[in-house]
Amino acid sequence: MRTHNRSSRTCSRASCNLPAIKTLTYVYADSTAVLGPLATYAEPHSYDLCATHSEKLTLPNGWKAINLEPESDLMGPSEDDLMAIANAVREVGNQQITPTPAQPAQPEIGRRGHLRAIPSN
Numbered sequence: 001m002r003t004h005n006r007s008s009r010t011c012s013r014a015s016c017n018l019p020a021i022k023t024l025t026y027v028y029a030d031s032t033a034v035l036g037p038l039a040t041y042a043e044p045h046s047y048d049l050c051a052t053h054s055e056k057l058t059l060p061n062g063w064k065a066i067n068l069e070p071e072s073d074l075m076g077p078s079e080d081d082l083m084a085i086a087n088a089v090r091e092v093g094n095q096q097i098t099p100t101p102a103q104p105a106q107p108e109i110g111r112r113g114h115l116r117a118i119p120s121n
């Protein structure tokens with residue numbers, strides 16, 4: 001359901017006439033700026049951005065930016081899905097992959113079978 005004239009869009013930043021490749025949507029309820037594929041139609045809180053400006057986002061304090069891959073657009077996920085994907089990506093990115101052994105390594109000294117406590121009688 002895409003229109004064929006999306007290439008005519010230009011960056012919405014002042015004094016920038018480069019072709020737009022991304023659409024930035026401000027989600028005020030979540031203080032989130034969602035940067036996704038170029039929207040097929042203009043929305044009230046959406047701004048088309050060129051490649052340069054889409055990489056130099058300046059957001060208000062406390063806002064977070066979410067970058068959507070173009071592939072996500074094909075599945076038509078809901079806004080909640082997009083938020084979940086973005087959160088999952090962020091969590092993975094913050095995790096350090098350090099394998100933790102099931103048990104801490106301990107020296108074998110004094111743990112041989114014949115050194116068990118023997119009742120004295």
Ligand SMILES: [Zn+2]
Pocket residue numbers: 011012013016017018049050051052053
């Ligand atoms: Zn621009």
